[in-house]
Amino acid sequence: MHPTLDTLDTPAAIIDVARMQHNIDRMQQRMNALGVRFRPHVKTSKCMPVVRAQLDAGAQGITVSTLLEAEHFFAEGVTDILYAVGMAAHRLPHALALRRRGCHLKILTDSVASAEAIAKFGRASGEAFEVMIEIDTDGHRSGIAPEDAVLLEVGRALHDGGMRLAGVLTHAGSSYELDTAEALAALAEQERAGCVRAAERLRAAHLPCPVVSIGSTPTALSAATLDGVTEVRAGVYVLFDLVMHNVGVCTTDDIALSVLTTVIGHQNTKGWAIVDAGWMAMSRDRGTQKQRRDYGYGQVCTMAGTVLPGYVLSGANQEHGIVSREGEPDADIAMHLPIGTRLRILPNHACATGAQFPEYRALSEDGELAAWARFHGW
Ligand SMILES: Cc1ncc(COP(=O)(O)O)c(C=O)c1O
Incomplete structure (x- = not known):
């Protein structure tokens, strides 16, 4: 006998599947209309059936916040994985092991020291890591400002060091502090423009920058255009919550x-x-x-x-x-x-x-x- 809401032991975490599917379809349709690839951040659920529904709806690849997530989802058959937390040198052997097993793992850095450590380890182990450079477009957390000279230094440390410079990535996490459509649209544009600008600077310096990856749930749902962006990431949209309700991007009936x-x-x-x-x-x-x-x-x-x-x-x-x-x-x-x-x-x-x-x-x-x-x- 399967439990029901009347009989299940409590407390229990319930996912309303119809609401989840609605949220997935809403985001995917929006990304399709804006003409970008969508790479959900799966740290929200850490759950394969949820991620399967996201991929089935059209998501291409996933974003993770730990290498354990990468391990789990790779074991489930997901191969295109972006590890979107700045790379610590002691994790490079784990990242290498994943890549050697066929995982197309991309890693992230925002400093010359870390870029050099990645390049050194990569060369020593015969691995050209695919590396993204993190860009700070809103002063919220980590990353290099789009106009900072360090951007090109990091790009060169990776490229000249034999790594594959995969692109630039930003996350406008300060969107959680906003609650009007105008402010959200303005931040979404700031996130887009800052990340595109960083990509342009790298390209102007003859460095490769194929991917321009942006996103947070509030900005992904507020961007008017995504010119120059190739990929959007969002995580919490799949379940939503009261914080997102207060920001103004969902109703309580979407949670x-x-x-x-x-x-x-x-x-x-x-x-x-x-x-x-x-x-x-x-x-x-x-x-x-x-x-x-x-x-x-x-x-x-x-x-x-x-x-x-x-x-x-x-x-x-x-x-x-x-x-x-x-x-x-x-x-x-x-x-x-x-x-x-x-x-x-x-x-x-x-x-x-x-x-x-x-x-x-x-x-x-x-x-x-x-x-x-x-x-x-x-
Ligand atoms: C690098 C990165 N990308 C994307 C996201 C997804 O943001 P959200 O959950 O607001 O969609 C996060 C969340 O913290 C993140 O750290």
């Missing part, structure tokens, strides 16, 4: 991940229902705290997935969560949400919440709950 939980007690005078999903289930991510609407640790929905307006997971201990109503406390919460009631909580950050669970439960429209394994670690 495909929720945590199934059971009411296990009440504090009537406080208007609290206690549930068995604390931060071990939701994660400690409070990404909505600084946004236009703070959802605490998550938005409360009925077991069927309908949002209960005003009810949030306002507190989280390790295994206990506190459900309460915003504004005036619900004095009758024990009547409205009696012991044993099952609820679903929409997460602030889908990647962080998913990472709390060893598997997802994939909810299909007929109510079936298939087990979808996800993996952990580095």
Whole structure:
């Protein structure tokens, strides 16, 4: 007997398959219309059935954040993999082993020191690594500014050092701080223009730069044109979450991940229902705290997935969560949400919440709950 939402042990991470598929189709159609190749970032799900659905919809290759992800997806038959975290020299033997086994692994750098280490190791082992240069287009994190002289130094260290300069890559992660269509469109254009400019500078210096790879979910969904871009990456769009809802790129009805939980007690005078999903289930991510609407640790929905307006997971201990109503406390919460009631909580950050669970439960429209394994670690 397959479990149902009524019988599954809680807490459990539920993926609404119809919503996920809708999100996949929305992004893929947008990328097709903009004429670019789409390379999803799979760190969001770390789950093969999710990635299979992305590839089936038209994605070409994947982006990963750890070499363990590369190992897992390569073992499942995915060969075109971009490892989009700056390369640390001690990981080069692992990257080499993957390439020797037939994985078309691309790696990333944003410094002369790292580029030289890659070239040195590559030459010593007879491997021309495919290397992307990370570009900083919004001051958010790592990367080289498009106009920085270091860009050409890194390009030369790789190219003259015998490596294959595969292209430039940027991720405008500051898009998470925005919440208007105008600001998102402006940042998407800044991301595009900065990365294209970096590619032009490399080419003008007679260095190869075939790939121009950009992307975050908010900018991918806000770009008006992608002239000069060859590839877009996005990750969290596949499940969406409350942070993305606050940014303005999805509705709560698009959020495909929720945590199934059971009411296990009440504090009537406080208007609290206690549930068995604390931060071990939701994660400690409070990404909505600084946004236009703070959802605490998550938005409360009925077991069927309908949002209960005003009810949030306002507190989280390790295994206990506190459900309460915003504004005036619900004095009758024990009547409205009696012991044993099952609820679903929409997460602030889908990647962080998913990472709390060893598997997802994939909810299909007929109510079936298939087990979808996800993996952990580095
Ligand atoms: C290098 C890189 N590319 C793409 C992404 C995908 O961003 P998002 O999850 O906003 O789509 C990330 C996410 O952090 C990233 O680090």
